[in-house]
Amino acid sequence: MENNTILVTGASGKTGRAITAALLKKGHTVRALIHSSQQAQGFDNNVTAICGDLLTRLDLAKAMQGCTAVYHICPNMHLEEVRIGELVIQVAKSCSVGHFVYHSVLHPNIKVMPHHWKKLQVEALLFKSGLNFTILQPAAYMQNLLQYRSAVHEKGLYSVPYNGRTRIGMVDLRDVAEVAARIITDERHFGSTYELATDEIFTQLELTDQFSHHCRREITFKETPTKQWELAMVKSNMAAYAIATLASMFRYYEKYGFSGNGRVLEMLLGHKPNTMDAFMDEFFNQ
Ligand SMILES: NC(=O)c1ccc[n+]([C@@H]2O[C@H](COP(=O)([O-])OP(=O)(O)OC[C@H]3O[C@@H](n4cnc5c(N)ncnc54)[C@H](OP(=O)(O)O)[C@@H]3O)[C@@H](O)[C@H]2O)c1
Numbered sequence: 001m002e003n004n005t006i007l008v009t010g011a012s013g014k015t016g017r018a019i020t021a022a023l024l025k026k027g028h029t030v031r032a033l034i035h036s037s038q039q040a041q042g043f044d045n046n047v048t049a050i051c052g053d054l055l056t057r058l059d060l061a062k063a064m065q066g067c068t069a070v071y072h073i074c075p076n077m078h079l080e081e082v083r084i085g086e087l088v089i090q091v092a093k094s095c096s097v098g099h100f101v102y103h104s105v106l107h108p109n110i111k112v113m114p115h116h117w118k119k120l121q122v123e124a125l126l127f128k129s130g131l132n133f134t135i136l137q138p139a140a141y142m143q144n145l146l147q148y149r150s151a152v153h154e155k156g157l158y159s160v161p162y163n164g165r166t167r168i169g170m171v172d173l174r175d176v177a178e179v180a181a182r183i184i185t186d187e188r189h190f191g192s193t194y195e196l197a198t199d200e201i202f203t204q205l206e207l208t209d210q211f212s213h214h215c216r217r218e219i220t221f222k223e224t225p226t227k228q229w230e231l232a233m234v235k236s237n238m239a240a241y242a243i244a245t246l247a248s249m250f251r252y253y254e255k256y257g258f259s260g261n262g263r264v265l266e267m268l269l270g271h272k273p274n275t276m277d278a279f280m281d282e283f284f285n286q
Pocket of ligand 1: 141
């Protein structure tokens with residue numbers, strides 16, 4: 001596909017910004033569908049930011065007009081995730097978009113994690129759509145750890161609402177974005193579903209050791225009691241659906257862990273994925 005214009009939906013979030021930056025770096029023409037004009041801040045001048053609502057067909061149609069590909073990212077923990085997916089797929093069909101890449105999640109087939117389960121339903125809609133599609137299923141991002149940076153540095157504390165034995169494998173969002181930029185104009189990927197994970201798995205206690213190593217001081221792990229976490233989220237105005245979904249995800253993580261395998265990511269990148277050690281060195285080194 002030549003002369004590409006790519007629309008990134010949900011572009012104002014952390015995933016959208018990373019994907020947009022990677023697409024631009026690769027030389028693509030990028031449109032970013034953002035929720036409000038204030039969110040245009042931080043995008044490169046070469047990105048065309050378009051304000052719109054993912055639940056409004058007309059906004060989607062205006063943004064998608066003339067696009068060769070769509071990279072669809074649903075806002076995190078959105079109650080209407082399936083409806084949004086359905087609308088974006090329908091509009092992509094009506095705009096004759098050549099490639100639809102869907103930002104799903106590792107293991108979407110887990111019903112007790114509603115934001116995973118909803119992604120499985122969107123994947124099924126894509127299978128039936130007749131569109132050329134690629135599905136990316138990333139593991140949890142290393143970048144999620146950045147929200148703990150000030151507590152780690154200032155209080156010497158790593159605190160999450162699940163226990164220290166919980167085993168999670170994480171991927172660098174920049175590796176996911178690099179894959180997105182590589183595959184979006186390459187029709188050899190049509191019809192594929194790729195798990196994007198790494199081989200590394202850490203318990204929360206092991207992660208705490210890594211924090212201690214990179215911060216060059218003793219960091220303590222503390223499990224935040226669920227009730228306390230829920231109260232803090234209510235106070236921060238998080239939607240009830242998002243709180244319940246996250247709580248359910250934490251219980252799942254605790255019981256079964258959450259991780260994948262790095263082979264596919266390495267193959268798509270053409271190099272080794274970033275490691276937790278390198279990520280910590282970049283962002284937690286003091
Ligand atoms: N975090 C991870 O480790 C991980 C791993 C794998 C997959 N994922 C998936 O990645 C996706 C994106 O997550 P994220 O954390 O990057 O998202 P995010 O930061 O929550 O960003 C979502 C963005 O979408 C905007 N938005 C909300 N409702 C909208 C609407 N109706 N129309 C247009 N824009 C709207 C929000 O703006 P407002 O603030 O104005 O509402 C926000 O800027 C999710 O589906 C998540 O499940 C995440």
